[in-house]
Amino acid sequence: MDGLILGDLQRHKACYGSIRPKAVHRQTSEHWEQWTSPTTKFRLLDMDALVSEADLPDPEDARGIFAFAMSFNGYERYGSLAKSSALAKQRPRQTLEELRNELFFVARASRHVGNDRYVELYRELLPLFRLFMQH
Known part of the structure; x- marks a missing residue:
């Protein structure tokens, strides 16, 4: 599962509905990490970046x-x-x-x-x- 732990998968499913584990990717930066679906059309932001x-x-x-x-x-x-x-x-x-x-x-x-x-x-x-x- 590419380092995905069960708790993270369960939380992701609770938010995004039923998805297969291989459809979940870990996004990281120096400041934070999160699990997202590759179908999410949102650009991930650095926590310190200015938001437009x-x-x-x-x-x-x-x-x-x-x-x-x-x-x-x-x-x-x-x-x-x-x-x-x-x-x-x-x-x-x-x-x-x-x-x-x-x-x-x-x-x-x-x-x-x-x-x-x-x-x-x-x-x-x-x-x-x-x-x-x-x-």
Whole structure:
């Protein structure tokens, strides 16, 4: 399975539906890694890279939204799950990084409980993402 461990496969299936293990590829960079389907049409971002409006997925594309959310690792950025969680729950929304952390954290939580709250949140945050990208 190309180094794919069972837990990662189960989490991937929960997000993307039923796929064969060989259809899953590991994407890595210096800053983060994630599992994606080769059919995902989202360009993976470096966590420190500037995000442009072209990087924003369509609000109807749940897979693209999830991939975008996972392109930022709040646990790594803030040093722990607790710090990322606390900031996401505060919802300060004053910087692009805070928006990305909130979306990251909600997407992770959504994947674990099996809902699509991250899609709703992305639609709510989309005007703010666009506003930050104009400056």
